[in-house]
Amino acid sequence: MKKVLLMLLVIVASITLFSCGDKESERTEITFWHMSPVGDVSYSSVKQLITDFNDSQELYFVKGVGFSFWDYWDKINVAVASSTAPSIGLSTIDDVVSRAESGVIYNISDLMAADTSGVNTLDLSEFRQSQMDFATYEDDLYAMPFSATTRALFYNLDMFEEMGLTEADVPTTWSELQTIAKMFDVQEEDGTITRIGFDPTYGDTTYHGWLWQAGLDFFDEDLNPTLNTPEHLEVLNWILDFNEDFTRTQLTAFGEANAMLGVNPFTSERVAMIVSNDGLYQTINTSGADINYGVAAIPVPDEDGIHVCWGSGFSLEMYDNGDNTDAEVAGAYEFYKYLLSESVQLKLGESLGWLMSHISAMETYVEGDPILETLLGEVDYAMDKVYVPYAPAWHASDWQTYYTQIMDGDLTPEAGLLAARNHYLQKQENYNTLNE
Numbered sequence: 205m206k207k208v209l210l211m212l213l214v215i216v217a218s219i220t221l222f223s224c225g226d227k228e229s230e231r232t233e234i235t236f237w238h239m240s241p242v243g244d245v246s247y248s249s250v251k252q253l254i255t256d257f258n259d260s261q262e263l264y265f266v267k268g269v270g271f272s273f274w275d276y277w278d279k280i281n282v283a284v285a286s287s288t289a290p291s292i293g294l295s296t297i298d299d300v301v302s303r304a305e306s307g308v309i310y311n312i313s314d315l316m317a318a319d320t321s322g323v324n325t326l327d328l329s330e331f332r333q334s335q336m337d338f339a340t341y342e343d344d345l346y347a348m349p350f351s352a353t354t355r356a357l358f359y360n361l362d363m364f365e366e367m368g369l370t371e372a373d374v375p376t377t378w379s380e381l382q383t384i385a386k387m388f389d390v391q392e393e394d395g396t397i398t399r400i401g402f403d404p405t406y407g408d409t410t411y412h413g414w415l416w417q418a419g420l421d422f423f424d425e426d427l428n429p430t431l432n433t434p435e436h437l438e439v440l441n442w443i444l445d446f447n448e449d450f451t452r453t454q455l456t457a458f459g460e461a462n463a464m465l466g467v468n469p470f471t472s473e474r475v476a477m478i479v480s481n482d483g484l485y486q487t488i489n490t491s492g493a494d495i496n497y498g499v500a501a502i503p504v505p506d507e508d509g510i511h512v513c514w515g516s517g518f519s520l521e522m523y524d525n526g527d528n529t530d531a532e533v534a535g536a537y538e539f540y541k542y543l544l545s546e547s548v549q550l551k552l553g554e555s556l557g558w559l560m561s562h563i564s565a566m567e568t569y570v571e572g573d574p575i576l577e578t579l580l581g582e583v584d585y586a587m588d589k590v591y592v593p594y595a596p597a598w599h600a601s602d603w604q605t606y607y608t609q610i611m612d613g614d615l616t617p618e619a620g621l622l623a624a625r626n627h628y629l630q631k632q633e634n635y636n637t638l639n640e
Contacts, residue, residue, distance in 0.1 A: 244272075253548060297350075305341065356578065356582045358479075360473060384477075388402075389450075400474070403446065407478040413479075418438075
């Protein structure tokens with residue numbers, strides 16, 4: 205019945221698209237939450253895209269509301285939980301299934317099946333299957349990939365030349381990375397670090413990212429925690445010992461100094477190499493930093509290393525508050541398709557400085573820019589973290605407590621990994637007990 209209703213609604217909408225009154229008050233209002241607030245460099249461009257949609261038809265009026273990145277997550281989480289969410293918004297693609305299970309987002313597959321308008325029809329072949337899999341629940345799509353974040357090794361070419369190195373010397377393995385990184389370390393007589401070559405805990409690195417490169421993960425195929433194996437310990441010790449010439453106090457002070465100065469350690473040339481996401485490209489451009497740099501794949505373990513990085517892209521979702529009218533759903537879906545169309549995805553990439561999800565749009569966007577071309581190439585090696593129902597924050601707050609204690613020397617690597625595994629086991633037991 206729901207599918208039939210939606211199909212009839214879309215047919216009516218397509219017939220009357222240009223025949224209704226043009227007064228804003230007579231249109232069905234659609235709300236779209238995004239991350240380009242007033243004052244942001246991308247605000248005008250995103251506002252214009254919304255205006256273009258509103259000017260293109262007379263049935264719906266999209267109201268865009270922008271929040272800063274960190275404010276956005278607090279507000280969207282509260283809004284979804286309280287059934288006051290916008291018609292359309294962004295979320296994290298790796299946990300779409302949790303919202304699909306909860307019934308707070310619409311089934312995109314149903315909407316696609318009911319769509320006979322022929323306007324901005326979604327071409328699923330233009331979106332990577334690796335991302336689509338995360339947006340799928342019980343064989344149906346409940347979201348679409350919006351952005352295609354990746355991570356790569358950024359390296360300072362001027363520093364390389366200073367040491368007599370060229371791009372041919374950019375490390376590809378963990379041992380090469382450590383050897384070359386040590387060439388750039390600089391500290392004052394009092395022990396203050398003023399420059400380091402690389403640190404595996406710096407930038408946009410994660411413990412699970414290093415694990416993936418070694419063919420490991422936090423959980424097995426049945427989502428049981430692993431962690432305290434000899435192989436996990438080897439990776440953790442590699443991270444811990446990478447800058448063993450410095451004390452943890454020195455490294456902490458170096459990081460805190462960067463934070464106090466409010467500088468990016470790479471753009472301020474305090475590190476020679478850093479793992480970061482594609483957003484660093486935009487940061488370098490907007491900051492006006494005069495830096496000669498390159499981008500490459502993140503180095504992998506010397507033996508059987510796997511070329512992989514963490515994606516953590518955004519999903520585009522339609523929220524179901526339980527009281528949405530048919531007109532609101534129809535209008536939201538029209539704007540939803542518009543946002544995922546090739547031309548709009550290209551404009552969003554240009555205005556936001558993000559790698560978007562639409563494959564052809566991004567191939568056009570990066571053409572002729574070697575840095576962007578490399579970053580887009582790395583998207584093909586990006587993967588997202590598995591959703592674990594009993595520990596949805598397994599990679600963040602759940603793990604970070606133990607990781608910090610290990611890095612600070614408060615726990616040995618062996619003790620930290622064991623404690624973390626026991627923590628996940630306890631969460632698993634509690635979850636299973638509540639859901640029996």
